[in-house]
Amino acid sequence: MDLIIKNACELATPISSTQKPLVGKQMQQLRIIKNASLAVNDGKIVGVGKTSSVTSGFKAAETINAEGKTILPGFVDPHTHLVFAGSREKEFETRLKGASYMEILRQGGGILKTVRETRQATTDELVCNCRKTLDIMLRHGTTTVEAKSGYGLTKKDEAKCLRAIQQVNKSHPVDVAPTFLGAHAIPPEYGENSEGYVELITEEMIPSIANAKLAEFCDVFCEKGAFTVEQTKRILQAGSKHGLTPKVHADELTPYGGAELAAEMRAVSAEHLLYASEAGLRMMSKSGVTAVLLPTASFTLMTQRYADARRMIDLNLPVALGTDFNPSCWTESQQLAIALACRQLKLTPAEALTASTLNAAHAINRAAEIGSLEEGKKADALVLDAPNHSFLGYRFGTNLVSKVIKEGKLVVDVE
Numbered sequence: 001m002d003l004i005i006k007n008a009c010e011l012a013t014p015i016s017s018t019q020k021p022l023v024g025k026q027m028q029q030l031r032i033i034k035n036a037s038l039a040v041n042d043g044k045i046v047g048v049g050k051t052s053s054v055t056s057g058f059k060a061a062e063t064i065n066a067e068g069k070t071i072l073p074g075f076v077d078p079h080t081h082l083v084f085a086g087s088r089e090k091e092f093e094t095r096l097k098g099a100s101y102m103e104i105l106r107q108g109g110g111i112l113k114t115v116r117e118t119r120q121a122t123t124d125e126l127v128c129n130c131r132k133t134l135d136i137m138l139r140h141g142t143t144t145v146e147a148k149s150g151y152g153l154t155k156k157d158e159a160k161c162l163r164a165i166q167q168v169n170k171s172h173p174v175d176v177a178p179t180f181l182g183a184h185a186i187p188p189e190y191g192e193n194s195e196g197y198v199e200l201i202t203e204e205m206i207p208s209i210a211n212a213k214l215a216e217f218c219d220v221f222c223e224k225g226a227f228t229v230e231q232t233k234r235i236l237q238a239g240s241k242h243g244l245t246p247k248v249h250a251d252e253l254t255p256y257g258g259a260e261l262a263a264e265m266r267a268v269s270a271e272h273l274l275y276a277s278e279a280g281l282r283m284m285s286k287s288g289v290t291a292v293l294l295p296t297a298s299f300t301l302m303t304q305r306y307a308d309a310r311r312m313i314d315l316n317l318p319v320a321l322g323t324d325f326n327p328s329c330w331t332e333s334q335q336l337a338i339a340l341a342c343r344q345l346k347l348t349p350a351e352a353l354t355a356s357t358l359n360a361a362h363a364i365n366r367a368a369e370i371g372s373l374e375e376g377k378k379a380d381a382l383v384l385d386a387p388n389h390s391f392l393g394y395r396f397g398t399n400l401v402s403k404v405i406k407e408g409k410l411v412v413d414v415e
């Protein structure tokens, strides 16, 4: 045995017997063990239970004493715009004076400023930025992230961003699931010719990116002023044809039919959903689309609008949580997403834990390996400096993570 974490006040984890994301009341039903231990061998979980039973069955090379603390699964962040250059702190001040996201975009700021800076960056510079971000995410307990391209918006620069993701994935403890988001904004050189850019995406970018195996998922910013529902559909269909699983940025800023389209396309997830219609949510529920909610994005938009998570849970929609890490929502912390989800989406800490671990793993097709503390899964775990999981979201603005174990290795140790 490589490692035993023992004597924890509590071990808390979602469990799914159906291999499906958890819905409705299931999101609240954690497996909770008091005075618990976790045993690890060869990067995998081999024992979960009471300290007395786990330690009598196993002898380990390394032991961690988690007295007074809580063992949780590593967080999975299913929605990040990990790879970009530059920053947008000046635009933040403009937004504080009342300018909207779309006004800033129309004036060439927002995504377009980041696009200019990302195009100028080398792959090495982007890898370096990603690495810094992943270091911070890992210290805050995130052991797997999804990462989108979308600040290159040319064939060459989108591939450069995805190569940076590929390189950092190989060399950093955090696992990274790559998503092609060439349809993030219409690049300025296309002006009003959005159709010309959609054609570039479907005819050139998707085939070459899929061929080079640079992405698993294809995402589109389906929104007024970005890509229409019809364009989104064509892009996602082209992605599917080349083996890229569809995801959608849906109904974030306006009610636009994104939720309906995500259901129709059988997308693995639809993200944001602040303005999703009741009909769209019901369709998503039927098609098994996971709702990835991003309360940190709502918080940073300052519109006071949040996704209706309680309604989604009532409709048996699987709910996941992410940070939406990007230059206008610059937070690496799933703990902050959880704190906001509790207060603004009215999730309980147990539901928020399910949403940021097992359901988040489903949103990136990785639930067979990660997202819960079960025998046979990767040993991705946290030791939280708190006596039980209810401290998640309750204490906020500080990092409660004491230790992080990634595939059985201790990679963060605050003590």
Ligand SMILES: [Zn+2]
Pocket (backbone or CB within 6 Å): 079, 081, 249, 324
């Ligand atoms: Zn996003």
